[in-house]
Each structure stands twice: as C-alpha cells, then as structure tokens.
Amino acid sequence: MDALALEAAGGKKVANGAAVAAPLPPPAPVKRKPAKKAKKAVVFFEVEILDAKTKDKLCFLDKVEPNATIGEIKSMFHKSHPQWYPARQSIRLDPKGKSLKDEDVLQHLPVGTTATFYFRDLGAQISWVTVFLTEYTGPLVIYLMFYFRVPFIYAPKYDFTTSKHWVVHLACMCHSFHYVKRLLETLFVHRFSHGTMPLRNIFKNCTYYWGFAAWMAYYINHPLYTPPIYGEQQIRLALIIFLFCQIGNFSIHIALRNLRPPGSKTRKIPYPTKNPFTWIFLLVSCPNYTYELGSWLGFTVMTQCLPVAFFTLVGFIQMTVWAKGKHRSYLKEFRDYPPLRSPILPFIL
Amino acid sequence: MCLKAKAELRKSDPSRFRATLPGVLSRLFPDSVNLTAAVVHDQRPLRVAVMSAAAPGTSKAAHSDVAPKKKKGPGALATAYLVIYNVVMTAGWLVIAVGLVRAYLARGSYHGLYYSIEKPLKFFQTGAILEILHCAVGIVPSSVVLTGFQVMSRVFLTWAVTHSVREVQSEDSVLLFVTAWTVTEIIRYSFYTFSLLNHLPYLIKWARYTFFIVLYPMGVTGELLTIYAALPYVQKTGLYSVTLPNKYNFSFDYYTFLILIMISYIPLFPQLYFHMIRQRKKVLGHVEDYSKVE
Numbered sequence: 001m002d003a004l005a006l007e008a009a010g011g012k013k014v015a016n017g018a019a020v021a022a023p024l025p026p027p028a029p030v031k032r033k034p035a036k037k038a039k040k041a042v043v044f045f046e047v048e049i050l051d052a053k054t055k056d057k058l059c060f061l062d063k064v065e066p067n068a069t070i071g072e073i074k075s076m077f078h079k080s081h082p083q084w085y086p087a088r089q090s091i092r093l094d095p096k097g098k099s100l101k102d103e104d105v106l107q108h109l110p111v112g113t114t115a116t117f118y119f120r121d122l123g124a125q126i127s128w129v130t131v132f133l134t135e136y137t138g139p140l141v142i143y144l145m146f147y148f149r150v151p152f153i154y155a156p157k158y159d160f161t162t163s164k165h166w167v168v169h170l171a172c173m174c175h176s177f178h179y180v181k182r183l184l185e186t187l188f189v190h191r192f193s194h195g196t197m198p199l200r201n202i203f204k205n206c207t208y209y210w211g212f213a214a215w216m217a218y219y220i221n222h223p224l225y226t227p228p229i230y231g232e233q234q235i236r237l238a239l240i241i242f243l244f245c246q247i248g249n250f251s252i253h254i255a256l257r258n259l260r261p262p263g264s265k266t267r268k269i270p271y272p273t274k275n276p277f278t279w280i281f282l283l284v285s286c287p288n289y290t291y292e293l294g295s296w297l298g299f300t301v302m303t304q305c306l307p308v309a310f311f312t313l314v315g316f317i318q319m320t321v322w323a324k325g326k327h328r329s330y331l332k333e334f335r336d337y338p339p340l341r342s343p344i345l346p347f348i349l
Numbered sequence: 350m351c352l353k354a355k356a357e358l359r360k361s362d363p364s365r366f367r368a369t370l371p372g373v374l375s376r377l378f379p380d381s382v383n384l385t386a387a388v389v390h391d392q393r394p395l396r397v398a399v400m401s402a403a404a405p406g407t408s409k410a411a412h413s414d415v416a417p418k419k420k421k422g423p424g425a426l427a428t429a430y431l432v433i434y435n436v437v438m439t440a441g442w443l444v445i446a447v448g449l450v451r452a453y454l455a456r457g458s459y460h461g462l463y464y465s466i467e468k469p470l471k472f473f474q475t476g477a478i479l480e481i482l483h484c485a486v487g488i489v490p491s492s493v494v495l496t497g498f499q500v501m502s503r504v505f506l507t508w509a510v511t512h513s514v515r516e517v518q519s520e521d522s523v524l525l526f527v528t529a530w531t532v533t534e535i536i537r538y539s540f541y542t543f544s545l546l547n548h549l550p551y552l553i554k555w556a557r558y559t560f561f562i563v564l565y566p567m568g569v570t571g572e573l574l575t576i577y578a579a580l581p582y583v584q585k586t587g588l589y590s591v592t593l594p595n596k597y598n599f600s601f602d603y604y605t606f607l608i609l610i611m612i613s614y615i616p617l618f619p620q621l622y623f624h625m626i627r628q629r630k631k632v633l634g635h636v637e638d639y640s641k642v643e
Contacts, residue, residue, distance in 0.1 A: 219593075219598045219599065219600070220598065222598070225593075225594070225598055226594050226595065226596050226598055304598060305597070305598040305599070306597040306599035307598075307599060
C-alpha cells in the first residue's frame, strides 16, 4: 500500500480510476525509512510464571515476542519443567481466575511488559480421541462376547451356542452397528474443541460404558431370554425408530462438523441444512442427543429388557445436563440465537 | 489419592476436590473457626440452618454443622419449624432409649429388646427422611445427595433388613446398632436444637465430637453382623429377588446385593471415620488452644 500511495503522490497520473485496481507495481524501490523501523522496534516481553497456590516463582522467560501466544509460552515453560507438558498447564492472569486460551496473544492481554502468570497443574491428561476410542471399543467387544456366549458367563451347556430368537441376532447387529458408527465418527467426523481431558475420566467413562454394556448384553443374550410380547410388530417398529435415529444422529454430526473448518475451534450457531434430518435444529439445540435418546428407546422396545431401559434413562439424564449446558452457552455467546429452540426435547426440556 | 494430596488438591483445584468424599464432607462441615465464632462469640441470633442427618457414630456419611456466616440462614419460620423438628426427634430417640432401659430392667437380660422399641424406632428413623427434604428446600445447607445417602442407608437397615428378615430381630447385633444409633441421635438432635437457639452447651458439642469414636465402630459392627445374620434366610427364601425368565428380562439377587453392601463398608467406613477425627481436632482443638493461652 505504501508503494501505491507513494506512486500516486509521485505524480504518475493514473488513468481514470481504472488502473488503481491494477496489480501492485513491481517491487518499487521504496524502502522503509530507518526512522520508521526504530519506531517499530520490537519490545520484548518478560514472562514470569508463578505457582497459583504457593506463588513460588516457577519460571522466568525473557525476550518473549509480543505476538507470542499462550500456547507458545506453554511450550517454553514445558522446556524448563518437562513433567508439565502443555496440555496439563493451566495459565491464568489471576490465581483463581479462568484459564487463558492457547490462542491468546501476549501483547493483547492486560499485562505490562513484565507479565505475571499463574500456573495450575491440571493433572495427567489424556486425549479425547483416546478416551472415546477406548470407551466405545469396550461395549463392542463385550457385547459380542456375551452374544457368542463365551465360557464362564452362562451355564457350561450353553457355551458357544446361539440364541434361537432372531431378535437377539438383530439386537446384536444394531448394538454393534451403533458402536462401530461411534468409533468411525470419532476417527473421521468429530472436530474436538479440547485436545485433552483429565486422565481419571477414562476410568470413570469406561466403567460406565463397559459396565452397562455387560449388564445389558447378559440379559439379551441369556438362554432364558424372553422375546418382546407383541412379537414381530414390536420389533419392526423398534427397528425403524432405531435406524431413523441413527441416520439422524449421523446427519447432525456431519452438520456440526461442517460448521467448523478443519483444525479450528470456531463456534457457530447450527442451522437446518438440506438434509431433512437436520430440520430438527429449528426446535432443538442439541439434536444429536435427541436422536441418541431415540435410538436407545428403539433398542429398549426392540429387546424389551429392563436394564436397557435403565441405561436409556441414565443416558438421557446425562445428555439433558449436557444439552442444557450447551444451550446456555449458545444463549450467552450469540445474541441472535433462535428463541424457539429447546435444549434437547422440543418444547419440553 | 492420599489425604495430603487431597489437602493440596483442595487448595489448588477446588472443583475437583469437591468431587472427592472428604471434599464433599468438608464442604458441609464448617471451618472450626466459624463454628466456634458463630456459636461462642456471635451475639446475633444464630439464623443459620442446621445440618440434619446422622452424626458421627453411625455408618455412612456424616454431615456438617453450622453453615458459614456468609450464607443466608433460613427465615424465622423455618428456624421455628427446625427447632420443633429437632426437639421432636430428640424426644423420640429418648423414648427409644427409655424403652430399651425399661425392657432390660423388666426382662433382666439383653436379648430380644428390639421388640420393645420396634415401633418408635421405625417411626423416628423413617421420619429422618424429612431431613432430605430440608436440604432440598434449602433450609438446611447440606448436600441433598449426601443426606439422602445417609438417611436411606439407615432406613434400608431398619426396613429392608431388620424388619424384613424376622429371624434376625432376636440377634444381639441388632441391640448393638440400635444402641449406637440411639445415643448418637439424642446427642445430634439436641446439638442442632441448641445451635438453633444459640445456646450450645460445650458438653453437647464435646459429646457430639467425641462419642462417635466408640459409637461409630459400634454401630457399624452391629449393622454388619445383622446383615450377615440375615444372609442365609434371604438365600433360602429368595427374599426380594427376581429370577429369569420373565417378560422384562431382568433379574435381581438380594443375597448378592447384601454381600455387595457389606463390602462397600470397607472403603466408606475408614474415610468417614477419619474425616470425623480430623473434624474433632479442628472443632475441639481450637478451644483447647484458647484455654492454654489463658
């Protein structure tokens, strides 16, 4: 731009506006004057990192670029304290305040040229992808173990036998399909906001998923299993509901993925797309949870199994908590958020 | 996670600490300073809610006492109601205590005293369910979940074990936990009553934080022995159990369930017991310091 301005000032008459939009002239011999460079001298920051609870000085970084991000500072801190990898660092301006984001730039923060940050150890971290893969592979494998009636589960005379009820085979296919879908979505569809979560979550989550999977699978694949009372009608209806909600859930995941460019963490309001399964966005903030509930209701009706009903209920409670939280953050972040939407159940919840 | 780590966690990450058992308990127990100050020095009427739930000396979770001064207490009406509630409960458990003593004197032996106090025991122990409501409504700043857990475990033992399995009612272990509960509850409810009225005698506070040392293990022993005694009868009769096949494809084995309950005492009891010991140091320890200074 400087080049253009200087050119214009230099009197080169440009044809009536036309050539103004022309590509920039070849690197004109316009050098930044040395005086300008001095004014734009880079002021390095000094960064001091204190422990948030003990206020001990943990690290002192000098000659930090003003446009350094918190993420870069975390890497520098990690060099001096190798046990605290960046993912487990919480850097904040105030010991009791909120964590700063990795993308925050040093010079845009309310700090002087010597910045003081407080550090808190978030504990051992594990990546979301790892947790998801582990917690979803468990139910897949465990259910199949019950389905094939491996020894020590049921009485020995039933080892490696198969159920005589076709709904049991159908249930196995549906359950397995559901978890394979989840695994593939984790690998190829979801775009995670956070890279990691605390390590203890993996034990909590796996206990939940694996425990319930074993409990449900035990009864559905039991030699004394009783098929649904209303027989084929009930099973067919349940299967339709299940498949409908599976497709719906997948559509929502794709729609949410498309809101966010790869590698970014942007947040936008989701809207209905051409896919009819996404039209539910008109009424619900988190339709992925709505469809998930629908899938499990379908599975409950299909298997007519009380433990499955319990699992559906517990899952519904948890997803409602999440949906309400998400709905609240949407409302806080976006002024123009559509008022008709409910968190998880249209008009109800 | 060891206790020291939890203490550090408490300072460093309050939200995670809250999720641990001591975290939950210490959120409910006030700082000893607040308690002492509020009860001893505070001239204003103590308009704070009272913790209601079984005190030390019983199984499962213990609850906190006076709320920190920052919290708004219940209104005058709620305070009046709570005073009445706690007085009634104190009286009820006194009735049970007197009933036990009279029955002992009449019979001349410790055996079979349960039958003489069966009805008031059921009535007043079940009445403690109101305490869950108090937390839910907010006139008592305790955790609903923790209070619920505590009360329901008592109710479970009263109804689902002692009442349901007739054969254990003549066991001595029943007397063991009934006595522990009775003494504990009399002290606890009178503690709350006096706290609400802002006239807490040191003796009651001392009793509340000292008797548990004996009463808690005593109660736990009685409960465990009773459940253990009930096991053969439950297995024989299939009490509260559901077997396959059935149209809900569900089964429940009460016998296994009781065994799991017994096992759950192993991690829970030490945590709660040592938490109470620490609370005792905080609450009673300070007063000893003051007297030393003089």
